Amino acid sequence: xxxxxxxxxxxxxxxxxxxxxxxxxxxxxxxxxxxxxxxxxxxxxxxxxxxxxxxxxxxxxxxxxxxxxxxxxxxxxxxxxxxxxxxxxxxxxxxxxxxxxxxxxxxxxxxxxxxxxxxxxxxxxxxxxxxxxxxxxxxxxxxxxxxxxxxxxxxxxxxxxxxxxxxxxxxxxxxxxxxxxxxxxxxxxxxxxxxxxxxxxxxxxxxxxxxxxxxxxxxxxxxxxxxxxxxxxxxxxxxxxxxxxxxxxxxxxxxxxxxxxxxxxxxxxxxxxxxxxxxxxxxxxxxxxxxxxxxxxxxxxxxxxxxxxxxxxxxxxxxxxxxxxxxxxxxxxxxxxxxxxxxxxxxxxxxxxxxxxxxxxxxxxxx
Numbered sequence: 551x552x553x554x555x556x557x558x559x560x561x562x563x564x565x566x567x568x569x570x571x572x573x574x575x576x577x578x579x580x581x582x583x584x585x586x587x588x589x590x591x592x593x594x595x596x597x598x599x600x601x602x603x604x605x606x607x608x609x610x611x612x613x614x615x616x617x618x619x620x621x622x623x624x625x626x627x628x629x630x631x632x633x634x635x636x637x638x639x640x641x642x643x644x645x646x647x648x649x650x651x652x653x654x655x656x657x658x659x660x661x662x663x664x665x666x667x668x669x670x671x672x673x674x675x676x677x678x679x680x681x682x683x684x685x686x687x688x689x690x691x692x693x694x695x696x697x698x699x700x701x702x703x704x705x706x707x708x709x710x711x712x713x714x715x716x717x718x719x720x721x722x723x724x725x726x727x728x729x730x731x732x733x734x735x736x737x738x739x740x741x742x743x744x745x746x747x748x749x750x751x752x753x754x755x756x757x758x759x760x761x762x763x764x765x766x767x768x769x770x771x772x773x774x775x776x777x778x779x780x781x782x783x784x785x786x787x788x789x790x791x792x793x794x795x796x797x798x799x800x801x802x803x804x805x806x807x808x809x810x811x812x813x814x815x816x817x818x819x820x821x822x823x824x825x826x827x828x829x830x831x832x833x834x835x836x837x838x839x840x841x842x843x844x845x846x847x848x849x850x851x852x853x854x855x856x857x858x859x860x861x862x863x864x865x866x867x868x869x870x871x872x873x874x875x876x877x878x879x880x881x882x883x884x885x886x887x888x889x890x891x892x893x894x895x896x897x898x899x900x901x902x903x904x905x906x907x908x909x910x911x912x913x914x915x916x917x
Contacts, residue, residue, distance in 0.1 A: 553862035554855065554870065555892040558601075561776030561809035563722055565601035565646055565869075566895070568862060569883050572649040572812075572849055572871040573606045573725070575616060576658075577662035581679075582609060582622025583631035589638050595876060596643040597755060599883035599894030599912075604648040607727050610708040613677050614653035618670075623651070623712040629719065638720050644898060644915060646730050648723030649716050650780065651709060651767075655733030656681035656694040656742070657817075677853075682743040682750060682759075688820045695885070702749065702759060703731075708762050710770045717771050723809075724775060724868035726764055729782040730817030734760040738781075738799065739791040739818050741815050757799055761806065766862040768807050776809030783815045783834035786822035793837055800842050812871065813838055829857060832866040839867060847871050887911045 554602040564690070570803045578587040579750050605815040609615040617667055622628045639647065659676040660669050669691045670676030674770040681694035697705070713724055728734035737759045743750050749758050760779075768777050783796045800811045813835040824830075831850030839846040848867030851859050876882055887894035888911045896903075896912040904912050 552859055552890045552892055554859045554886060554890060555894070558845075558868070560602075560723060560869075562774045562779065563646060563776050563809075567599075567601040567883070569600040569602075569858075569867045569886070570847055570869050570871040571595050571598065571600050571603045571876050573604045573727075574873050574874040574877065575606045575620065577617045577619035578762065579619050579621045582612065582615070582620065582628045584621060584628075584635045585631075585713060586636050588632075590637060590900070592635055593642075594880045596639045596645045597897055597915075598645075598876065598880055599896060600645065600876075602648060602723065604650055604723070604725055604871075605655075605721075607650050607652040607732070608712065610651055610653055610705075610712040613658060613680065614655070614708075615658055616654045616732075617660050617699050618675060619662055620654075622705055623649070623715050624708065629715045633719055636721075640720070642915075644895070646722050647720070648725055649721045650725040650727050651712050651716070652727030653705070655679065655731040655736045656685070656687050656691075657731050659692075681733065682745055685742055685744065687731065695713075696745075699747075705759075706763050706766050707842045713767045713771050713777075717775060722775060723775045724767065724771060725812060726760075726767065726777065726779045728760050729780045729812075729814045730911060731819070732783070732817070735782055735791070735818055738795070739785055741785060741787060741790045741819055753795055753798060757802060760799070761802055764803060764808065765806055773839065777807070778810040778812060779803055779808055780812035780814060782817055783813050783831070783838065785818045786816050786824045786908065793834060798836070799811045799837055799840050800838050804842050804844050807836070808844060810845040810869075811838060811842065811846060812849070813867070817821075827851065828868075829852070829861060832861055835867040836864075839865070845869060847875065855889040859890060884912060 679694040785791045835848035845868035847869040849871040895915045
C-alpha cells in the first residue's frame, strides 16, 4: 500500500487516507453566513475521496473577516446557515469535516481578490481593524487599533464560542489559524508585535496569546475532537518570525495537547521574498516534524501523486494538504489513486466514470 492511501489518524479522528483538503477562502458569504456557493463548492470537494476536508478560514467575529464576504461563525444565523451546508454534505459523503477558525487582525477589511484585494476605506464598506500593535500591514493603509487587555479576553471568548458552535454543527476537527499574517501570526512575529506588556517582546510573550487561545479552545471542546494549528514557518523577512521560533511554538503546542501542526509560510509582510517552487514549504514541515512528536501536515505547490507520495516516504510530512490543486481538479484523489494503483472512494452515481483500463480504482462510498 502507498503511504498516501494508508489509513491514519489525527488525535482520535481516524482518516482513510493522508490527503487533506486545505482551507481555501471563497469570499462568498453574506454577513458571515454560508451561501449556495458553499453548498456547491464544498459539495464538489466532499465527493473527492480525500480523507479530510477543512473548511475555509472562518471568522470568530465580524471585524475578524478578511473581506465582507468571509465565512463566519460568531452568531446563531451563521451557525444555522452553515448547518444547511454540513447537512447536505453528510447526506452524500462520509468525508471527515474540519473547520479553520481565525481572525484577520490588521489584514481585515479588504475587498475580494478578484476585486483587487485592497483595504476598504471606512467610507467604502470597511471597518476599523485591530492588531497587537498599531502598525499597518502596508504603507498607506489605515493603522489598526491596538488590542488592550480586556479586548484580548474578549477575543479568547470569541474563539471559544465559535469552537463550541463548530462542535454543535458536527465538525470533527478544529484548526486554529496562526499563519499567513493574520491576527495570531501578528502576535507571534516581532515585525508586527511591538508591545511592551506581557504579550510582546520576548518569544515567550509573543507566543502567549496564541497559546492561551489554543488552551481555551482545547478545554472547551470534547477530547475526541482534535485541535490543530496552522502556522507560517517563516515570514521570509530578515528579523521576522522564523523556523527556530516555529519549532519552539510547535513544541509548546504539543505539550498543551495540540493534535497536529499544519505548516505553511509567509503572509505577514509585503516585504517577503519567497522562493517558490514545487513543494517549496516541505523543508519547513520536515524540520519541524523532526523535533516534535505529533503529526505534521505539509502543503505548498504539491500537485502530483508521486510527488505527494515521495514527500511522505521521505519523512517530509505525515499528511499532504492540497489547496489550489484541488480547486483545479476536485477529483485529484481519484486520479492519484489511479496513478499509485490504489483505490479512492466515490459516490455510486459516479462509479461508471472510470476510464477504460482504470476499472477498480474507485470504490463505492457506501461500502
